[in-house]
Amino acid sequence: MRDLRHLPPEEARMRIRERKHTTPTTGISIDYAQANLVVLNKEAAYDFLLFCTRNPKPCPLLDVTEAGSPVPMLTAPGADLRTDIPKYNLYRHGKLIEQTEDITSYWQDDLVAFLLGCSFTFEKSLLENDIPVRQIELNRNVPMYKTNIPCRPAGRFSGPMVVSMRPIPSRQVAKAVTVTSRYPSVHGTPIHIGNPALIGITDLDKPDYGDAVPLYEGEVPVFWACGVTPQAVAAASEADFMITHAPGHMFITDVKDQQLSLF
Known part of the structure; x- marks a missing residue:
């Protein structure tokens, strides 16, 4: 079995896009930061941006896309957030209504994607x-x-x-x-x-x-x-529409872990 720990992030994302990897991403591309995903309509995006700034511990922002774009330009400009996560959750009115491996069919021109920091990122340092x-x-x-x-x-x-x-x-x-x-x-x-x-x-x-x-x-x-907090918040707030990663099924960025370390 291939060792996935040291896969380059672009190769890891391609494996995910091609459905060669469909399970949680802990221990994959361990030199690179992983991220939680939240996708909202543009009209809800400001409220969520404010929520993140007020709650930086569970919702540390790494990237925010332009409205309608699935490309995280700061953290992985060659990626596609519609396909490059192993599993997604779709919420309507606060209820989880579907899990899917591809959200292309749900994508709209007014959607904004947020990437939040994930604790999988510091696990390599714990092990070291x-x-x-x-x-x-x-x-x-x-x-x-x-x-x-x-x-x-x-x-x-x-x-x-x-x-x-x-x-x-x-x-x-x-x-x-x-x-x-x-x-x-x-x-x-x-x-x-x-x-x-x-x-x-x-x-x-x-x-x-x-x-x-x-x-x-x-x-x-x-x-x-934990960056799964927005999923609990979606339920508590009865959010009209939200797409997230399925817990543990993260987005693998091009950002090296050490770039996020203070020292």
Whole structure:
């Protein structure tokens, strides 16, 4: 089986476009930043841009397209956001109505696409510091949970923050915080460490998105803000129309991880 960890991003995107890869993108093209996708009508785009500026932890902006263009000119000018993600979610009136591998037939001239930073980006640095990343070990999607932490509302958008969780050995938690602090544009430091009930999570074995992973003896659950937050916000706000990536099925950019590191 081909090692996908060091694929050039354009080759990874072509594999996705040709449906040779249809599963979550964790561990693929690990030198390059991955991104969450949100697509909205132009009339809703300002409200969402304001939502991102008010909630930079879960929604760190990497790129915004021109209205009608599926090309992210800042992060991957040779890409097509209609085809270069393994799986998409389509929401109408806050309800998930379809999952699809191609959104070309839904694309319109008034659509604006937002790319948000993704915590998959700092996983290589965690591994380089001998900090385990459980979902990569088990070839699973990262577990993600809705919390009781409200985002700051903006216009028509409001709702709860979503977090991703990684089990970290207790002796390495401080190092994990330090490593991820270098990447504020892909969620940065954790928003919570330890007892999940304090942020409204009742059962780690039942994530709202993604796959459960085991927590071993001596490990602590560590939670990072997650770019799936807009999907929870779409439901809470009953957004008329929104297209997103399916959780864990990210867009792979041409931006190197180290370009997003503070040092």
